[in-house]
Amino acid sequence: MKLATRISRISVSQTMAVMEAAVKLREQGIDVVDFGPGEPDFPTPDNIKQAAIRAINANFSKYTPIGGVKELRKAIVDKHARDFGSKYDVSECVANVGGKHAIFNIFSALVDEGDDVIIPTPYWVTFADIARYVNSNPIFVHTKESDGFRLTAELLERSITPKTRLVVVNSPNNPSGAVLENGEFVRIAKLCQDRGVYLLSDECYSHFLYDGRKPFSIGGHQEFKDHVIIAGSISKTYAMTGWRIGYVLALPELISAILKLQSHSTSNPASISQKAAIEALSGPQESVPAMLAEYAKRRKFVLERLRAIPGVKCAEPGGAFYAYPNISAAFGRGGIKNSIDFSARLLEKAHVAVTPGEAFGTNDHVRISYATSMEQLDKGLNRIREFMAGL
Numbered sequence: 001m002k003l004a005t006r007i008s009r010i011s012v013s014q015t016m017a018v019m020e021a022a023v024k025l026r027e028q029g030i031d032v033v034d035f036g037p038g039e040p041d042f043p044t045p046d047n048i049k050q051a052a053i054r055a056i057n058a059n060f061s062k063y064t065p066i067g068g069v070k071e072l073r074k075a076i077v078d079k080h081a082r083d084f085g086s087k088y089d090v091s092e093c094v095a096n097v098g099g100k101h102a103i104f105n106i107f108s109a110l111v112d113e114g115d116d117v118i119i120p121t122p123y124w125v126t127f128a129d130i131a132r133y134v135n136s137n138p139i140f141v142h143t144k145e146s147d148g149f150r151l152t153a154e155l156l157e158r159s160i161t162p163k164t165r166l167v168v169v170n171s172p173n174n175p176s177g178a179v180l181e182n183g184e185f186v187r188i189a190k191l192c193q194d195r196g197v198y199l200l201s202d203e204c205y206s207h208f209l210y211d212g213r214k215p216f217s218i219g220g221h222q223e224f225k226d227h228v229i230i231a232g233s234i235s236k237t238y239a240m241t242g243w244r245i246g247y248v249l250a251l252p253e254l255i256s257a258i259l260k261l262q263s264h265s266t267s268n269p270a271s272i273s274q275k276a277a278i279e280a281l282s283g284p285q286e287s288v289p290a291m292l293a294e295y296a297k298r299r300k301f302v303l304e305r306l307r308a309i310p311g312v313k314c315a316e317p318g319g320a321f322y323a324y325p326n327i328s329a330a331f332g333r334g335g336i337k338n339s340i341d342f343s344a345r346l347l348e349k350a351h352v353a354v355t356p357g358e359a360f361g362t363n364d365h366v367r368i369s370y371a372t373s374m375e376q377l378d379k380g381l382n383r384i385r386e387f388m389a390g391l
Protein backbone atom coordinates (compact mmCIF):
# COMPACT_ATOMS: atom_id res chain seq x y z
CA MET A 1 0.00 0.00 0.00
CA LYS A 2 1.33 3.45 -0.85
CA LEU A 3 0.98 5.72 2.15
CA ALA A 4 1.29 9.50 2.27
CA THR A 5 4.83 10.85 2.55
CA ARG A 6 3.93 12.87 5.64
CA ILE A 7 3.22 9.71 7.62
CA SER A 8 6.61 8.23 6.70
CA ARG A 9 8.31 11.22 8.33
CA ILE A 10 7.21 10.14 11.79
CA SER A 11 7.71 6.97 13.83
CA VAL A 12 5.80 5.23 16.59
CA SER A 13 6.65 6.90 19.88
CA GLN A 14 9.51 4.96 21.50
CA THR A 15 7.90 5.60 24.86
CA MET A 16 4.95 3.51 23.61
CA ALA A 17 7.34 0.83 22.29
CA VAL A 18 8.70 0.24 25.82
CA MET A 19 5.20 -0.05 27.21
CA GLU A 20 4.32 -2.63 24.58
CA ALA A 21 7.45 -4.72 25.23
CA ALA A 22 6.71 -4.69 28.96
CA VAL A 23 3.08 -5.74 28.33
CA LYS A 24 4.27 -8.70 26.22
CA LEU A 25 6.51 -9.96 29.04
CA ARG A 26 3.71 -9.52 31.55
CA GLU A 27 1.40 -11.57 29.34
CA GLN A 28 3.94 -14.40 29.69
CA GLY A 29 3.46 -14.17 33.46
CA ILE A 30 6.77 -12.35 34.11
CA ASP A 31 6.89 -9.90 37.02
CA VAL A 32 7.97 -6.72 35.22
CA VAL A 33 8.72 -3.51 37.10
CA ASP A 34 7.54 -0.81 34.77
CA PHE A 35 9.26 2.59 34.96
CA GLY A 36 8.01 3.48 31.50
CA PRO A 37 4.60 5.12 31.90
CA GLY A 38 4.38 8.88 31.94
CA GLU A 39 1.15 8.96 33.83
CA PRO A 40 0.07 9.28 37.45
CA ASP A 41 -0.65 6.01 39.24
CA PHE A 42 -3.35 7.74 41.32
CA PRO A 43 -7.06 7.46 40.51
CA THR A 44 -8.89 10.59 39.36
CA PRO A 45 -10.07 12.44 42.52
CA ASP A 46 -13.60 11.61 43.58
CA ASN A 47 -15.12 15.09 43.23
CA ILE A 48 -14.08 15.06 39.55
CA LYS A 49 -15.52 11.60 38.95
CA GLN A 50 -18.81 12.65 40.58
CA ALA A 51 -19.04 15.69 38.28
CA ALA A 52 -18.74 13.38 35.29
CA ILE A 53 -21.41 11.04 36.68
CA ARG A 54 -23.73 14.02 37.17
CA ALA A 55 -23.09 15.08 33.56
CA ILE A 56 -23.98 11.61 32.29
CA ASN A 57 -27.16 11.51 34.37
CA ALA A 58 -28.14 14.97 33.12
CA ASN A 59 -27.73 13.71 29.53
CA PHE A 60 -24.95 16.15 28.82
CA SER A 61 -24.08 13.99 25.86
CA LYS A 62 -24.54 16.15 22.76
CA TYR A 63 -22.05 18.05 20.63
CA THR A 64 -20.77 21.15 22.39
CA PRO A 65 -19.12 24.23 20.85
CA ILE A 66 -15.99 23.10 18.95
CA GLY A 67 -13.54 24.64 21.42
CA GLY A 68 -15.40 23.48 24.52
CA VAL A 69 -18.28 25.02 26.48
CA LYS A 70 -17.79 28.59 27.64
CA GLU A 71 -17.88 27.46 31.29
CA LEU A 72 -14.84 25.26 30.67
CA ARG A 73 -12.88 27.92 28.81
CA LYS A 74 -13.68 30.34 31.60
CA ALA A 75 -12.56 27.79 34.19
CA ILE A 76 -9.26 27.39 32.30
CA VAL A 77 -8.48 31.12 32.00
CA ASP A 78 -9.59 31.81 35.60
CA LYS A 79 -7.41 29.03 37.00
CA HIS A 80 -4.46 30.18 34.92
CA ALA A 81 -5.00 33.74 36.19
CA ARG A 82 -5.19 32.53 39.82
CA ASP A 83 -2.07 30.38 39.55
CA PHE A 84 0.12 32.57 37.37
CA GLY A 85 -1.32 36.09 37.28
CA SER A 86 -2.12 35.79 33.56
CA LYS A 87 -4.94 37.74 31.91
CA TYR A 88 -6.40 35.68 29.08
CA ASP A 89 -9.87 36.33 27.76
CA VAL A 90 -12.18 33.39 27.01
CA SER A 91 -11.69 34.25 23.31
CA GLU A 92 -7.99 33.49 23.81
CA CYS A 93 -8.63 29.93 24.95
CA VAL A 94 -9.59 26.71 23.20
CA ALA A 95 -10.06 23.30 24.83
CA ASN A 96 -8.60 20.33 22.97
CA VAL A 97 -8.52 16.56 23.21
CA GLY A 98 -5.49 16.52 25.55
CA GLY A 99 -2.27 18.51 25.60
CA LYS A 100 -0.87 16.47 22.73
CA HIS A 101 -3.76 17.55 20.55
CA ALA A 102 -3.22 21.15 21.67
CA ILE A 103 0.39 20.97 20.49
CA PHE A 104 -0.53 19.23 17.24
CA ASN A 105 -3.06 21.98 16.49
CA ILE A 106 -0.57 24.75 17.32
CA PHE A 107 2.02 23.32 14.93
CA SER A 108 -0.61 22.77 12.22
CA ALA A 109 -1.91 26.32 12.47
CA LEU A 110 1.38 28.14 12.89
CA VAL A 111 4.31 26.34 11.30
CA ASP A 112 4.85 26.29 7.54
CA GLU A 113 6.68 23.68 5.48
CA GLY A 114 10.40 24.41 5.57
CA ASP A 115 10.26 26.52 8.77
CA ASP A 116 12.72 25.76 11.54
CA VAL A 117 11.41 24.78 14.95
CA ILE A 118 13.88 24.92 17.82
CA ILE A 119 13.59 22.08 20.30
CA PRO A 120 15.97 21.87 23.27
CA THR A 121 17.30 18.37 24.06
CA PRO A 122 16.43 16.23 25.85
CA TYR A 123 12.92 16.71 24.50
CA TRP A 124 9.57 15.03 24.68
CA VAL A 125 9.57 12.87 21.57
CA THR A 126 6.25 14.18 20.25
CA PHE A 127 7.62 17.71 19.58
CA ALA A 128 10.13 16.42 17.04
CA ASP A 129 7.68 14.12 15.30
CA ILE A 130 4.94 16.75 15.01
CA ALA A 131 7.55 19.16 13.60
CA ARG A 132 8.42 16.53 10.99
CA TYR A 133 4.79 15.76 10.29
CA VAL A 134 4.10 19.38 9.29
CA ASN A 135 7.27 19.20 7.18
CA SER A 136 9.23 21.73 9.22
CA ASN A 137 12.80 21.15 10.41
CA PRO A 138 13.33 20.33 14.06
CA ILE A 139 16.53 22.10 15.13
CA PHE A 140 17.88 20.60 18.32
CA VAL A 141 19.65 22.79 20.84
CA HIS A 142 21.70 20.66 23.22
CA THR A 143 21.40 21.64 26.86
CA LYS A 144 24.19 20.57 29.20
CA GLU A 145 23.81 17.80 31.73
CA SER A 146 26.18 19.72 34.00
CA ASP A 147 23.63 22.62 33.96
CA GLY A 148 20.84 20.21 34.87
CA PHE A 149 19.64 20.21 31.23
CA ARG A 150 18.33 23.77 31.55
CA LEU A 151 17.94 25.87 28.43
CA THR A 152 19.47 29.36 28.55
CA ALA A 153 18.74 32.40 26.38
CA GLU A 154 22.42 32.38 25.45
CA LEU A 155 22.24 28.81 24.10
CA LEU A 156 19.04 29.58 22.27
CA GLU A 157 20.29 32.79 20.70
CA ARG A 158 23.00 30.97 18.76
CA SER A 159 20.40 28.79 17.02
CA ILE A 160 17.82 31.39 15.99
CA THR A 161 17.98 32.22 12.28
CA PRO A 162 15.60 34.02 9.88
CA LYS A 163 14.06 30.58 9.21
CA THR A 164 13.11 30.05 12.86
CA ARG A 165 9.37 30.14 13.38
CA LEU A 166 8.87 28.53 16.75
CA VAL A 167 10.83 27.73 19.90
CA VAL A 168 9.47 24.98 22.12
CA VAL A 169 10.05 25.10 25.86
CA ASN A 170 8.83 22.43 28.24
CA SER A 171 9.44 23.27 31.88
CA PRO A 172 9.28 21.19 34.05
CA ASN A 173 10.72 18.95 31.40
CA ASN A 174 9.87 15.49 30.24
CA PRO A 175 12.22 13.52 30.37
CA SER A 176 14.84 15.35 32.48
CA GLY A 177 12.66 17.05 35.09
CA ALA A 178 14.66 20.24 34.43
CA VAL A 179 12.95 23.46 35.51
CA LEU A 180 13.92 26.79 33.97
CA GLU A 181 14.81 29.60 36.33
CA ASN A 182 11.99 32.17 36.14
CA GLY A 183 14.42 34.94 35.16
CA GLU A 184 15.88 32.80 32.39
CA PHE A 185 12.39 32.02 31.10
CA VAL A 186 11.73 35.77 30.88
CA ARG A 187 15.04 36.29 29.02
CA ILE A 188 14.08 33.54 26.57
CA ALA A 189 10.66 35.14 25.97
CA LYS A 190 12.29 38.53 25.44
CA LEU A 191 14.73 37.02 22.97
CA CYS A 192 11.88 35.38 21.04
CA GLN A 193 9.97 38.64 20.96
CA ASP A 194 13.03 40.63 19.83
CA ARG A 195 13.74 38.12 17.07
CA GLY A 196 10.10 37.81 15.97
CA VAL A 197 9.71 34.10 16.71
CA TYR A 198 6.94 32.39 18.64
CA LEU A 199 7.55 30.70 21.95
CA LEU A 200 5.48 27.62 22.71
CA SER A 201 5.45 26.85 26.42
CA ASP A 202 4.25 23.34 27.19
CA GLU A 203 2.93 23.56 30.76
CA CYS A 204 1.89 19.94 31.08
CA TYR A 205 3.90 19.53 34.33
CA SER A 206 3.55 23.11 35.61
CA HIS A 207 2.27 21.99 39.01
CA PHE A 208 4.88 19.28 39.57
CA LEU A 209 7.55 21.28 41.38
CA TYR A 210 9.56 20.27 44.41
CA ASP A 211 11.45 21.82 47.32
CA GLY A 212 8.75 24.44 47.83
CA ARG A 213 9.16 25.99 44.41
CA LYS A 214 6.09 27.85 43.14
CA PRO A 215 4.53 27.21 39.71
CA PHE A 216 5.44 29.76 37.05
CA SER A 217 4.03 30.57 33.63
CA ILE A 218 5.47 32.91 31.05
CA GLY A 219 1.79 33.54 30.26
CA GLY A 220 1.76 35.68 33.42
CA HIS A 221 4.00 38.20 31.63
CA GLN A 222 1.59 40.26 29.52
CA GLU A 223 4.44 42.06 27.79
CA PHE A 224 5.25 38.93 25.74
CA LYS A 225 1.67 37.96 24.94
CA ASP A 226 2.02 38.59 21.20
CA HIS A 227 4.76 35.94 20.99
CA VAL A 228 3.82 33.41 23.66
CA ILE A 229 1.59 30.37 23.15
CA ILE A 230 0.64 28.20 26.09
CA ALA A 231 -0.19 24.52 25.70
CA GLY A 232 -1.76 23.13 28.86
CA SER A 233 -3.15 19.84 30.05
CA ILE A 234 -5.14 18.61 33.00
CA SER A 235 -3.92 15.04 32.42
CA LYS A 236 -1.13 14.88 34.95
CA THR A 237 -2.12 17.50 37.55
CA TYR A 238 -5.45 15.80 38.27
CA ALA A 239 -4.55 12.21 37.33
CA MET A 240 -6.88 12.45 34.33
CA THR A 241 -4.78 11.09 31.46
CA GLY A 242 -7.64 9.07 29.98
CA TRP A 243 -10.18 11.90 30.03
CA ARG A 244 -8.37 13.81 27.28
CA ILE A 245 -8.61 17.50 28.03
CA GLY A 246 -5.92 20.01 27.14
CA TYR A 247 -5.99 23.62 26.06
CA VAL A 248 -4.27 26.44 24.21
CA LEU A 249 -3.97 30.02 25.44
CA ALA A 250 -2.88 32.43 22.72
CA LEU A 251 -3.86 35.45 20.66
CA PRO A 252 -7.40 35.20 19.19
CA GLU A 253 -6.05 34.77 15.62
CA LEU A 254 -4.35 31.52 16.54
CA ILE A 255 -7.36 30.35 18.55
CA SER A 256 -9.64 30.95 15.53
CA ALA A 257 -7.27 29.03 13.27
CA ILE A 258 -7.25 26.11 15.70
CA LEU A 259 -11.05 26.18 15.95
CA LYS A 260 -11.25 26.02 12.16
CA LEU A 261 -8.96 22.99 12.11
CA GLN A 262 -10.70 21.34 15.05
CA SER A 263 -14.10 21.85 13.33
CA HIS A 264 -12.92 19.50 10.57
CA SER A 265 -11.10 16.99 12.72
CA THR A 266 -12.04 16.11 16.30
CA SER A 267 -14.81 18.67 16.89
CA ASN A 268 -15.30 19.26 20.61
CA PRO A 269 -13.50 17.32 23.34
CA ALA A 270 -15.83 14.77 24.99
CA SER A 271 -18.75 16.55 26.66
CA ILE A 272 -18.52 14.47 29.85
CA SER A 273 -14.79 15.13 30.15
CA GLN A 274 -15.46 18.84 29.81
CA LYS A 275 -17.74 18.77 32.88
CA ALA A 276 -15.14 16.77 34.78
CA ALA A 277 -12.47 19.30 33.78
CA ILE A 278 -14.58 22.21 35.04
CA GLU A 279 -14.78 20.51 38.43
CA ALA A 280 -11.04 19.73 38.36
CA LEU A 281 -10.10 23.35 37.69
CA SER A 282 -12.74 25.10 39.79
CA GLY A 283 -13.49 22.61 42.58
CA PRO A 284 -11.48 21.68 45.70
CA GLN A 285 -7.74 21.47 45.01
CA GLU A 286 -6.60 19.37 48.01
CA SER A 287 -5.85 16.32 45.89
CA VAL A 288 -3.12 18.18 43.98
CA PRO A 289 -0.73 18.88 46.91
CA ALA A 290 -1.59 15.46 48.38
CA MET A 291 -0.39 13.71 45.20
CA LEU A 292 2.59 16.04 44.95
CA ALA A 293 3.71 15.16 48.49
CA GLU A 294 3.74 11.51 47.46
CA TYR A 295 5.77 12.25 44.30
CA ALA A 296 8.22 14.30 46.37
CA LYS A 297 8.94 11.28 48.63
CA ARG A 298 9.46 9.06 45.64
CA ARG A 299 11.71 11.57 43.91
CA LYS A 300 14.00 11.75 46.95
CA PHE A 301 14.10 7.97 47.23
CA VAL A 302 14.82 7.42 43.52
CA LEU A 303 17.56 10.03 43.40
CA GLU A 304 19.32 8.63 46.47
CA ARG A 305 19.12 5.08 45.22
CA LEU A 306 20.22 5.90 41.68
CA ARG A 307 23.17 7.96 42.84
CA ALA A 308 24.26 5.10 45.10
CA ILE A 309 24.68 2.76 42.10
CA PRO A 310 28.38 2.73 41.10
CA GLY A 311 28.81 4.47 37.72
CA VAL A 312 25.36 6.10 37.65
CA LYS A 313 25.07 9.89 37.68
CA CYS A 314 21.78 11.71 37.94
CA ALA A 315 21.06 15.41 37.52
CA GLU A 316 18.56 16.77 40.04
CA PRO A 317 15.06 16.83 38.53
CA GLY A 318 13.40 20.01 39.82
CA GLY A 319 9.96 18.98 38.57
CA ALA A 320 7.71 16.52 36.70
CA PHE A 321 7.90 12.86 37.81
CA TYR A 322 10.95 11.57 35.96
CA ALA A 323 14.60 10.94 36.74
CA TYR A 324 17.04 10.92 33.83
CA PRO A 325 20.16 9.08 34.99
CA ASN A 326 23.33 8.86 32.93
CA ILE A 327 24.07 5.15 32.52
CA SER A 328 26.91 5.47 29.99
CA ALA A 329 29.27 3.76 32.47
CA ALA A 330 27.60 0.54 31.29
CA PHE A 331 28.61 1.10 27.66
CA GLY A 332 31.24 -1.32 26.43
CA ARG A 333 30.24 -3.85 29.07
CA GLY A 334 28.23 -6.96 28.21
CA GLY A 335 27.89 -5.83 24.59
CA ILE A 336 25.93 -2.67 25.51
CA LYS A 337 26.69 0.17 23.11
CA ASN A 338 23.96 2.70 23.80
CA SER A 339 20.88 3.34 25.90
CA ILE A 340 18.64 1.34 23.55
CA ASP A 341 20.82 -1.75 24.17
CA PHE A 342 20.87 -0.92 27.87
CA SER A 343 17.07 -0.70 28.10
CA ALA A 344 16.54 -3.85 26.03
CA ARG A 345 19.00 -5.85 28.17
CA LEU A 346 17.61 -4.46 31.40
CA LEU A 347 14.11 -5.53 30.39
CA GLU A 348 15.24 -8.94 29.19
CA LYS A 349 17.56 -9.82 32.09
CA ALA A 350 16.23 -7.84 35.05
CA HIS A 351 12.62 -7.33 33.95
CA VAL A 352 12.69 -3.59 34.49
CA ALA A 353 11.23 -1.32 31.80
CA VAL A 354 12.84 2.11 31.32
CA THR A 355 12.75 4.40 28.28
CA PRO A 356 16.01 4.81 26.35
CA GLY A 357 17.41 8.34 26.02
CA GLU A 358 17.48 8.01 22.23
CA ALA A 359 13.72 8.59 22.36
CA PHE A 360 14.46 12.03 23.81
CA GLY A 361 17.51 12.98 21.76
CA THR A 362 20.38 11.96 24.09
CA ASN A 363 22.32 8.68 24.07
CA ASP A 364 23.75 8.35 27.56
CA HIS A 365 20.55 8.29 29.61
CA VAL A 366 17.39 6.41 30.38
CA ARG A 367 14.15 7.84 31.69
CA ILE A 368 12.72 6.47 34.89
CA SER A 369 9.17 7.44 35.70
CA TYR A 370 8.55 7.46 39.45
CA ALA A 371 4.80 7.68 39.00
CA THR A 372 4.60 4.26 40.60
CA SER A 373 4.49 2.84 44.13
CA MET A 374 7.43 2.91 46.57
CA GLU A 375 7.35 -0.87 46.59
CA GLN A 376 7.82 -1.02 42.81
CA LEU A 377 10.51 1.66 42.97
CA ASP A 378 12.40 -0.28 45.62
CA LYS A 379 12.16 -3.54 43.70
CA GLY A 380 13.08 -1.98 40.35
CA LEU A 381 16.03 0.01 41.69
CA ASN A 382 17.41 -3.09 43.41
CA ARG A 383 17.17 -4.92 40.12
CA ILE A 384 18.94 -2.09 38.25
CA ARG A 385 21.76 -2.10 40.82
CA GLU A 386 22.22 -5.88 40.50
CA PHE A 387 22.05 -5.68 36.71
CA MET A 388 24.76 -3.00 36.59
CA ALA A 389 26.93 -4.95 39.04
CA GLY A 390 26.60 -8.10 36.92
CA LEU A 391 27.66 -6.52 33.63
Ligand SMILES: Cc1ncc(COP(=O)(O)O)c(C=O)c1O
Pocket residue numbers: 038097098099100101124170173174202204232233234235241245246
Ligand atom coordinates in the same frame (compact mmCIF):
# COMPACT_ATOMS: atom_id res chain seq x y z
C1 LIG B 1 5.82 17.12 27.90
C2 LIG B 1 4.42 16.68 27.64
N1 LIG B 1 3.58 17.52 27.06
C3 LIG B 1 2.32 17.19 26.80
C4 LIG B 1 1.84 15.94 27.10
C5 LIG B 1 0.42 15.66 26.72
O1 LIG B 1 -0.36 15.02 27.61
P1 LIG B 1 -1.90 14.82 27.31
O2 LIG B 1 -2.09 14.69 25.84
O3 LIG B 1 -2.30 13.62 28.07
O4 LIG B 1 -2.59 16.06 27.83
C6 LIG B 1 2.68 15.00 27.69
C7 LIG B 1 2.24 13.62 27.99
O5 LIG B 1 2.98 12.73 28.23
C8 LIG B 1 4.00 15.39 27.99
O6 LIG B 1 4.87 14.55 28.58
